Amino acid sequence: MNIALLGNPNTGKSSVFNLLTGMRQKVGNFPGITVDKKVGKIMTSGKQHSLIDFPGTYSLYPRSVDEEIVYSSLSNDKSADYPDAVIVVLDASNLERNLLFFSQVYDLQLPTIMVLNMTDLAKKRGKRYGINEIQKIFPESVIVETNARAGMGKHRILDALSKLKKRDGDKFLFDSQVSSLDDHLAQEDETKKRFDLIKKAILLIEEKKAQNDSFSNKIDRILIHRFWGYLIFTLILITIFQFVFSFASIPMDLIDGLFMNFSNWISSCMSEGPLLDLITDGIIPGIGGVIIFIPQIVILFFFISILEETGYLSRVVFIMDRLVRPIGLNGRSVVPLLSSAACAIPGIMSTRTISNWKERIITIMVAPLISCSARIPVYTLLIALVIPNKIFFGFINLQGIVLFSLYVLGVLSALFVAFILKHIITVKERGSLMLEMPEYRSPNFRNIVFVLLEKVKLFVWDAGKIILAISIILWALASYGPTDRVENAIENARLEFVEQGYTNNQIEKQIALVEFENSYIGIMGKTIEPIIKPLGYDWKIGIALITSFAAREVFVGSMATIYAIEDDGGENKPLIEKMRKSKRPNGAPVYTLASGVSLMVFYAFAMQCMATLAVVKRETKSWKWPIFQVLYMGILAYLASWITFIILS
Amino acid sequence: MKVLSEIDNGNKVIIRRIKESSLRINLLEMGFMEGKSIQVLYRAPFNGPIAFDLGDYVISLRVDEASLILVELNSEIL
Numbered sequence: 170m171n172i173a174l175l176g177n178p179n180t181g182k183s184s185v186f187n188l189l190t191g192m193r194q195k196v197g198n199f200p201g202i203t204v205d206k207k208v209g210k211i212m213t214s215g216k217q218h219s220l221i222d223f224p225g226t227y228s229l230y231p232r233s234v235d236e237e238i239v240y241s242s243l244s245n246d247k248s249a250d251y252p253d254a255v256i257v258v259l260d261a262s263n264l265e266r267n268l269l270f271f272s273q274v275y276d277l278q279l280p281t282i283m284v285l286n287m288t289d290l291a292k293k294r295g296k297r298y299g300i301n302e303i304q305k306i307f308p309e310s311v312i313v314e315t316n317a318r319a320g321m322g323k324h325r326i327l328d329a330l331s332k333l334k335k336r337d338g339d340k341f342l343f344d345s346q347v348s349s350l351d352d353h354l355a356q357e358d359e360t361k362k363r364f365d366l367i368k369k370a371i372l373l374i375e376e377k378k379a380q381n382d383s384f385s386n387k388i389d390r391i392l393i394h395r396f397w398g399y400l401i402f403t404l405i406l407i408t409i410f411q412f413v414f415s416f417a418s419i420p421m422d423l424i425d426g427l428f429m430n431f432s433n434w435i436s437s438c439m440s441e442g443p444l445l446d447l448i449t450d451g452i453i454p455g456i457g458g459v460i461i462f463i464p465q466i467v468i469l470f471f472f473i474s475i476l477e478e479t480g481y482l483s484r485v486v487f488i489m490d491r492l493v494r495p496i497g498l499n500g501r502s503v504v505p506l507l508s509s510a511a512c513a514i515p516g517i518m519s520t521r522t523i524s525n526w527k528e529r530i531i532t533i534m535v536a537p538l539i540s541c542s543a544r545i546p547v548y549t550l551l552i553a554l555v556i557p558n559k560i561f562f563g564f565i566n567l568q569g570i571v572l573f574s575l576y577v578l579g580v581l582s583a584l585f586v587a588f589i590l591k592h593i594i595t596v597k598e599r600g601s602l603m604l605e606m607p608e609y610r611s612p613n614f615r616n617i618v619f620v621l622l623e624k625v626k627l628f629v630w631d632a633g634k635i636i637l638a639i640s641i642i643l644w645a646l647a648s649y650g651p652t653d654r655v656e657n658a659i660e661n662a663r664l665e666f667v668e669q670g671y672t673n674n675q676i677e678k679q680i681a682l683v684e685f686e687n688s689y690i691g692i693m694g695k696t697i698e699p700i701i702k703p704l705g706y707d708w709k710i711g712i713a714l715i716t717s718f719a720a721r722e723v724f725v726g727s728m729a730t731i732y733a734i735e736d737d738g739g740e741n742k743p744l745i746e747k748m749r750k751s752k753r754p755n756g757a758p759v760y761t762l763a764s765g766v767s768l769m770v771f772y773a774f775a776m777q778c779m780a781t782l783a784v785v786k787r788e789t790k791s792w793k794w795p796i797f798q799v800l801y802m803g804i805l806a807y808l809a810s811w812i813t814f815i816i817l818s
Numbered sequence: 819m820k821v822l823s824e825i826d827n828g829n830k831v832i833i834r835r836i837k838e839s840s841l842r843i844n845l846l847e848m849g850f851m852e853g854k855s856i857q858v859l860y861r862a863p864f865n866g867p868i869a870f871d872l873g874d875y876v877i878s879l880r881v882d883e884a885s886l887i888l889v890e891l892n893s894e895i896l
Contacts, residue, residue, distance in 0.1 A: 228847040263874040266849045294874075353843050360846045385876075386859070395863030487878050491866030494880075500867070601841055601883055602867055603848055606876040 170218045171250070172211075172330070175239065175274060176258030177267050178225035179607045181286045184317035185258050186222045187619050189326060194619070196626060205518075205627070206250075213327040221250060227266070229273040229347065230356050233524035243277055244347045254280040254333055256326065261314070262291035264298060264375060268367045269360065271307075272341040280333040281310040284326060288316050290608070302374040309339045318613045342366060385480075385608045392484045402485055406507075409472045413465050413511065414545075420464040428457030446648060447641070450730075455640030458720055459633040462512060465542040466628055467621055469511040473504065474620040478612035483604055490602055496584055497591025499528040500602060506532065506583065509539040510576075513781045514632050515624050517788055525600035531590045533788060534798055537781050538583040540576050540773060543721040547772050548575055550725055554748055555765030571769075578773050582805070632720075632780035639719035639779055643690065647716075647730065650688040658687045685731070690715065704771065704807070705764030705814040707753065717777040724772070763818035767810040774806035820891070822858075823868065823884035830857045831889035839886050848877050855892055 176182040186194075190209025207222040224235040229244070231237040242250040257274050259267040275281055283303070291298070300312055311329040315322025342363055348355035391397050432453045439445045476482045482504060490500025501523045509516030516536045523529040540548075552568050559567040662683040666676045685691050694712035701711055713727040725744075732747040751759040776782070776799045785795040819834055833854045836842050849872045850856075857871040862878075869878040 227844075230843065230847070232844055260875075265874065266872075269847065353840065356843050357846055360843065361851065364846075364851055389860060389869075393860060393862055398863065487867055487869065488862045490880065491862055491864045599840055601844065602878065602880045603841075603844060603883065604867070604878045605848075606869055606878055 170216070170253045172218055172220050173242070173250070173252035173255045174220055174222045174258065175255055175270070176225055176284075177227055177260065177270055179605055180225070180258045180260040180267065181317050182225055182258045183222070183619070184613065184616055185256075185284060185286060185315065185322075185326070186220065187615060188315075188317045188320060188323050190220055194623075196623060207623075211327065211330075213330050218330070220256075221252065226270065228270055228356075228360070230350065233522060234529075235521045240350065243274070243279075252279060254282070254330075256282045256284055258284045258286050260290070261285040261288050261298065262294050262296055265367055265371050268370070269363055272363055272367065273345075275307055275310060276340045276342060276345040277347070278336045278338065278340075280336060281307075282326065282329045282333070283307065283310050283312045284322070285312065285314045286317055286322075288314050289319065297376040298374045306370050306374070307339075307341065309334045309336055318610075318616075320615075388609055389484065389606075392481070393488050398484075398488050402488070405472075405476070409469065410510070412472070413468050413542075417464040417468050417542075421461050424457065424461050424464070428453055428460070443648070447644065450648075451641045451644030452637070454726060455637040455644075455719075456633075458640065458722060458726075459629060459636050461722075462542050462628070463625055466511045466515070466624060469508065470515070470621055470624045471617065473508065474617045475612045478610075478616060480607040480609045483606050486602075486604055487606065490604075493587075496588040497528065497531045497594075498587055499523050499525060499532070499600065500604070502528065502532040506536060506539055509536040509541060512541050512543070512628060512632070513537040513539070513778065514628055514784050517781065517784050518627065520788070526598055527591075527594050527596045528600050530594065530789065530794065531587050533785055534590055534794070534801075535583040535587045537776055537778065537798070537802065538579050538586060538774065540579040541721075541778075543778070544575075544772055546722040547717075547724045548572055548769055550728070550745065551760075551765050551769050554745055554760050555762050571766075575769060575773050578770070582774065586801070586805075631784060635780040635783055636720045640723070643716050643719055643723070646690040646693070647685065647688050647712075650684070650692065655684060655687045658683050703814070704810045705761070705767050705818065707759055709751075710759075710768065714771075714775075714777070717772075718779055720780070721772060721777050761818070763814050763816075766817055767814040770813045771806045771810040774802055774809055776802035776806075819888045821885050822870075822879075822887035822889045823881045825858050825889065825891070827858050827860055830855060830892040832856075832892050833887055834890050835888040837886045837888070841883060841886060845879075845883070845886065848872075849875075850877075850887060856889075 174182060174186055176185075186207065186209060189211050193210040195208050196205050209220045209222070211218050211220050223239050223242070226232075226236040226239050229240055231240050238250075242248050242252070243255075245251065255274055255277075257271050259271055271283060285298075285300075300314070304310075304312055311332050311334060313322065313325040313329045315325060342359070345359065348359060392401060432449045435453070436445060436449050439448070473482070476485070485503055486500035488500075489503045493500065493502060502520070505516045505519045505523075507516075508519055513536045516539070517533050520529050520532045520536075523532060549572075552571050556568050556571050561567065659680055662680055663676065666679055671679065686695070690712055691708075693715055694708040697711045697715070698706075698708040701714070706714070709728075709731050712731060713724045716723045716727040728748065729744050732744055732751070748760055749758070753759055782795040782799065785798060786792060789795070820831075822831065822833075825831055833850060833852055833856065835852060836845055836850065854872070856873070859869040859871050859876060861868045865881060867878040867880050868884050869876055870884075
C-alpha cells in the first residue's frame with residue numbers, strides 16, 4: 170500500500186515520518202519535477218507499506234514549487250503518486266487552521282488517518298479537545314494522538330493503519346470538489362465555506378482556557394531587536410563559521426590521508442598499466458574529492474538544523490527580509506545563501522521554500538558566488554604562495570585578512586549581482602513573505618541526524634556522480650593525446666636531451682612532461698593560453714582552470730600532477746616550493762603577488778562547478794539559467810582578475 | 819476602517835475585509851479571514867515584516883501584504 174504523509178508546515182510531520190520509518194528512508198524524485206521524494210518503509214501486521222513524505226502545505230492549493238506536488242498527486246487518481254491511503258498530521262494546539270487542509274484531504278474520499286500531534290504543546294496552552302466530537306465530524310477517519318518529538322505514538326499510528334475505514338462518500342463540505350489551480354475565486358469561496366464550518370465545529374470540540382505563552386514573546390523582543398537581534402545573528406554566524414573552518418580540517422586531513430594511502434596500497438597490489446592509472450589517478454581521487462567535503466557540510470547543516478529546530482531561523486527570515494528586499498531577495502534567501510558557504514548544491518536546493526519565482530531565481534543565480542568549501546584548498550595554496558606571512562599589531566595576520574577578504578568579496582558580489590538581476594528580470598507575480606513563526610522549543614536530536622543524513626546523501630549522490638565522471642574524463646584527457654603528435658614530441662625531446670647529456674632519470678622526467686604537454690588537456694591549456702595571458706596565467710594554470718570544472722579543489726591536484734613531473738633535480742620538494750620556483754620563458758617567476766591574487770579573484774567569481782550547473786538546470790527546468798550563470802560569472806571573473814592583475818603588477 | 823499595517827504593536831483588531839489581490843486566497847488559508855480577531859505583536863526593524871498573533875499561532879506579513887487587510891480596532895478588548 171502507498172501511503173501519503175501530509176500536513177501543515179510546523180506540525181512535526183517530519184518527526185512523525187522519522188518515528189514511523191526510522192532508518193528505512195530513501196530520497197528519490199517525483200516524476201517530472203524536481204522536488205525530492207522521501208519514501209520510507211513501514212511494517213505492520215506482517216505487511217510492508219511505502220510511506221511518502223509530501224512537502225508541508227497550508228492547503229491543497231499550492232503556493233510554491235514544493236507544494237504543487239501535493240495538488241498534482243492528490244487531485245488526480247491517475248497520477249503516479251496517487252496514494253491508497255493518507256496520514257494527515259495536525260498540530261493539536263492549532264486545530265482551527267490545521268482542519269482546513271485536513272478537511273480538504275478528507276473530502277478526497279481516500280482512507281484517512283488523522284494524527285493529532287504535539288499534544289504536549291496543546292496541554293501546555295491549556296487546550297482540551299474531544300476526540301469523540303472530532304470523530305463525529307469526520308466519521309470515516311481514524312484518529313490518533315501522538316507526540317512524535319518525544320517518540321510517542323508510533324504503535325498507535327501503525328495500529329490505525331490496520332483499522333483504516335472504507336470511504337462511503339462522507340464529506341465535510343457537502344458539495345466540495347477540487348477547484349482548478351488558477352481559479353482563485355472558487356478557491357476563496359471553498360476556503361471561506363470550510364472555515365465557517367470549522368468555526369462551528371471548533372465550538373463543539375475545543376475548550377480553551379485563556380492562556381498566553383509569554384516565553385516566546387519575551388525572547389522575541391530580544392531576538393528581533395534592531396540592535397541585539399542583528400548582533401546575536403552575527404555572533405551565531407561567526408561561531409558557525411569558526412567551527413566549519415577550524416574544526417572541519419581535522420577530519421578532512423584524515424580523509425585526504427586515507428585516500429592517499431588507499432591509492433598507494435592499490436598501486437602496490439596491482440601491475441602497472443592503464444587500468445591501474447585509471448583507478449589510482451582517476452577514480453580514487455575522484456571519490457576522495459567528493460568525500461572530503463562531507464565534514465564541512467555536516468558541521469554547517471548541523472548548526473542550521475539546530476537553528477531551524479528551535480524556531481530561530483524563522484526569526485532570521487523575519488529580521489532579514491526587509492534588508493535583502495531592495496536587492497531582489499527574500500528573507501528566505503538568507504538560509505540558502507548561508508548553506509552555499511559549504512556547498513552551493515544544498516543551498517540551491519533549499520530555495521524551493523521561496524514561493525516567488527523571481528526571488529527564487531535571483532537566489533539561485535547568486536548562490537555560487539558565495540565562497541564554497543571547494544575554494545578553500547585553492548585559496549590556501551595560493552595565499553601561502555604569494556602573500557607574505559606578516560603579522561600586524563601583534564595579532565592580525567595578513568594571510569588571514571586576504572582569506573577573509575575573499576569571502577567578503579564573494580558576499581558583496583552576490584548582493585551586487587542580485588541587485589542588477591532585480592532590474593533585469595521582470596515578472597508580474599507578486600512576491601510574498603507570509604511566514605509562520607513557530608514557538609521556541611528545544612531541538613530534537615533525532616530529527617537533526619536525519620537532516621544530516623539526507624543532506625550528505627544528496628550531496629554525495631548529486632554532486633558526487635558528476636565530480637567522479639568528470640575526474641575520469643579529465644584523467645583520460647591528461648593521459649592521452651593525439652598519437653602522432655605525442656610520439657613525435659617524445660622522439661624529438663629524447664634526441665635533444667640525450668644531446669645535452671642529461672641522465673636517464675632526468676630524461677624520463679622530461680619526457681613525462683612532454684607527454685603531458687601534448688596530451689589533449691595540455692593542448693587545451695596551450696590553446697587558451699593567449700586568452701588568459703592578460704590575467705597573468707601560463708598554460709599550466711590554463712590546464713588547472715579547465716580541470717577545475719570537475720570541482721574547484723581539483724586545482725590543487727592538477728598543480729601537483731603538473732609539477733610532479735617537472736624536474737626538481739631528484740629532491741622531492743613540496744608542491745608549493747616547486748610552484749614558487751616556476752619561471753616564465755623570460756625568467757620571471759610565474760606566481761607573483763599580481764598573478765596569484767588575480768588567480769584567487771578568478772576562483773572567487775568563476776562558475777567552475779559542473780555539479781552545481783546540473784542542479785541549477787534541474788531546479789529551473791531550463792538550460793537558459795545555467796548557461797546565463799556560466800556566462801555572467803565567467804565574464805565577471807575575467808574582468809575582475811584582469812583588473813586585479815593590472816593594478817598589482 | 820483602518821489598514822492593518824498602520825495599527826500599532828499590542829493592539830487587537832477585527833478583520834473586516836481583504837482587498838482583492840492574487841494573495842487574498844493565501845492570506846485566507848493562513849487564517850486571515852473576515853471576522854477574525856487578531857493582535858499586532860511586533861515589527862521587524864527598518865519597516866520590515868509585522869508579526870500577528872492569530873490566536874493559536876503567529877504569522878508575519880510584509881507591510882504591503884498587511885496593507886491589503888482592512889480592520890477595526892477591537893475597542894471592547896482594549
